[in-house]
Amino acid sequence: MSARIVFFAAALAAALALAACDREERKLSHEATPADLTPATPRVGELQPGAPGPGLEETQNTRSFDPGNAWEMAQGERLFGWYNCAGCHGRNGGGGMGPALSDERWLYGDKPDQIFKTIMEGRPNGMPSFKGRIPEDQVWQLVAYVRSMSGLAATNAAPSRSDSTGGLTPAENDRPTAQPYTKPEPKP
Amino acid sequence: MTALQDVLHPAGIQASHIASLWGFTVAICAVVFVAILAALFYALGRAPRADAATAPDMASMDRPESGTRRIVVAAVTLSIVGLLVLLGASIATDRALATLPLENAVHIEMVGHQWWWEVNYDDPQPSRIFSTANEMHIPVGRPVLVTLKAGDVIHSFWVPNLHGKKDLIPGRTNTIQLRADKAGIYRGQCAEFCGLQHAHMGFVVIADTPEDFAKWVDAQRAPAAQASDEAVAAGRDTFMGKPCAGCHTIRGTQAAGTTGPDLTHVGGRAFIAAGLLATTQGSLAAWIADPQTLKPGNNMPLVPLTPDELRAVSAYLASLK
Numbered sequence: 001m002s003a004r005i006v007f008f009a010a011a012l013a014a015a016l017a018l019a020a021c022d023r024e025e026r027k028l029s030h031e032a033t034p035a036d037l038t039p040a041t042p043r044v045g046e047l048q049p050g051a052p053g054p055g056l057e058e059t060q061n062t063r064s065f066d067p068g069n070a071w072e073m074a075q076g077e078r079l080f081g082w083y084n085c086a087g088c089h090g091r092n093g094g095g096g097m098g099p100a101l102s103d104e105r106w107l108y109g110d111k112p113d114q115i116f117k118t119i120m121e122g123r124p125n126g127m128p129s130f131k132g133r134i135p136e137d138q139v140w141q142l143v144a145y146v147r148s149m150s151g152l153a154a155t156n157a158a159p160s161r162s163d164s165t166g167g168l169t170p171a172e173n174d175r176p177t178a179q180p181y182t183k184p185e186p187k188p
Numbered sequence: 189m190t191a192l193q194d195v196l197h198p199a200g201i202q203a204s205h206i207a208s209l210w211g212f213t214v215a216i217c218a219v220v221f222v223a224i225l226a227a228l229f230y231a232l233g234r235a236p237r238a239d240a241a242t243a244p245d246m247a248s249m250d251r252p253e254s255g256t257r258r259i260v261v262a263a264v265t266l267s268i269v270g271l272l273v274l275l276g277a278s279i280a281t282d283r284a285l286a287t288l289p290l291e292n293a294v295h296i297e298m299v300g301h302q303w304w305w306e307v308n309y310d311d312p313q314p315s316r317i318f319s320t321a322n323e324m325h326i327p328v329g330r331p332v333l334v335t336l337k338a339g340d341v342i343h344s345f346w347v348p349n350l351h352g353k354k355d356l357i358p359g360r361t362n363t364i365q366l367r368a369d370k371a372g373i374y375r376g377q378c379a380e381f382c383g384l385q386h387a388h389m390g391f392v393v394i395a396d397t398p399e400d401f402a403k404w405v406d407a408q409r410a411p412a413a414q415a416s417d418e419a420v421a422a423g424r425d426t427f428m429g430k431p432c433a434g435c436h437t438i439r440g441t442q443a444a445g446t447t448g449p450d451l452t453h454v455g456g457r458a459f460i461a462a463g464l465l466a467t468t469q470g471s472l473a474a475w476i477a478d479p480q481t482l483k484p485g486n487n488m489p490l491v492p493l494t495p496d497e498l499r500a501v502s503a504y505l506a507s508l509k
Contacts, residue, residue, distance in 0.1 A: 082435070082447045083434065132430060132431065133490050135490065
């Protein structure tokens with residue numbers, strides 16, 4: 001094999017390796033979606049959580065959820081503190097006034113769009129609707145973080161560190177490492 | 189508004205101490221530099237005593253050279269004395285910096301965030317404490333004690349016209365004392381690399397006369413201005429109904445978020461986004477419309493607004509003098 005072939009093979013391998021570096025990709029701005037422009041719901045404190053009201057229709061969100069992005073997950077961790085999700089769900093999602101997020105019980109589903117809906121629309125018995133309170137992009141980041149707390153993050157994006165020091169966990173990961181996920185048997 | 193950021197034009201006693209030390213050090217170093225160059229050129233200019241063909245002159249190995257020794261001893265002594273003088277001057281400057289009398293000082297707390305400055309004016313009476321951002325007013329001639337804290341990573345407080353640098357460290361409280369002796373507008377800058385937008389983490393210190401300062405403080409303590417017309421009122425309602433109110437405080441309204449800068453009197457500040465843009469309705473609108481293009485990576489999310497909402501919100505914020 002000539003040196004030239006070796007060189008091109010190495011260059012191709014390097015290019016492919018670099019092209020795969022989207023784990024940390026930072027999407028700093030997103031296209032505004034029409035759903036974002038719907039009128040805001042009343043303030044969280046005035047809302048009967050979970051009750052149907054104006055602005056609680058199905059979101060038209062077109063932004064694709066990228067489960068393989070570690071940065072979005074780290075942003076979600078920061079926002080989990082900033083928007084005081086920790087106030088009810090506990091630091092690291094251990095639970096408190098609200099249900100724990102780090103266990104394997106999902107009252108309203110563990111799919112990204114189900115969690116998105118939970119945050120946006122609220123759920124009965126206390127979960128307020130954050131529609132109009134939190135921009136949709138940030139809700140998706142929260143979705144990524146919430147899923148990571150119970151080991152649902154994609155293995156390649158499993159949090160190894162926090163990107164922002166404003167996060168709740170120290171630099172080292174104290175969340176469960178992502179394992180190939182198997183749904184627990186429904187309890188009788 | 190042009191703000192001065194210049195170490196060599198001190199506007200306060202602390203910066204003058206530092207500037208004097210700097211001038212003294214430069215003068216001594218200049219004398220040393222000239223002396224060394226003179227010696228070098230003297231050596232270069234001497235007539236050559238040998239060429240490639242002559243044998244080396246080893247005679248000095250056996251012969252005492254008292255003249256040369258005297259020169260070496262004198263030069264070493266002078267170097268030691270010069271360095272000790274500089275050390276003494278440095279210690280004296282440090283002492284002078286640390287002994288600024290703090291009677292009747294203004295107490296200000298500064299918290300560094302990625303990438304803006306939270307400025308809290310302390311008061312024994314809690315209801316009189318107020319908060320602003322990226323702009324610090326101080327009275328001329330009165331000492332100021334600034335408490336430095338960090339919200340996330342290490343930042344550094346640096347207003348070259350008033351003082352040297354001091355770091356803001358998460359979990360610690362630092363203090364810096366300074367005094368402005370000349371009224372003026374001085375630019376400050378974060379001086380410790382703190383992430384993507386470190387360069388856009390500036391602030392201004394406005395040194396006012398004591399009367400103007402008291403007026404400014406009274407104005408800042410007041411809650412936000414009432415909406416003067418319909419467009420501004422629409423902007424206020426948009427602000428309260430959108431995610432804006434989740435992160436920003438406007439005193440006198442429902443907005444009470446604490447993760448972003450206090451906007452109670454944002455229209456009266458010289459700059460928005462930590463010195464990025466001069467405050468106008470246009471720049472406010474540009475910032476709200478797309479913060480991530482103007483300052484990529486900052487923590488302000490893009491909140492989608494219709495053109496009418498954007499116009500109203502920017503009019504409202506510009507009206508908050």
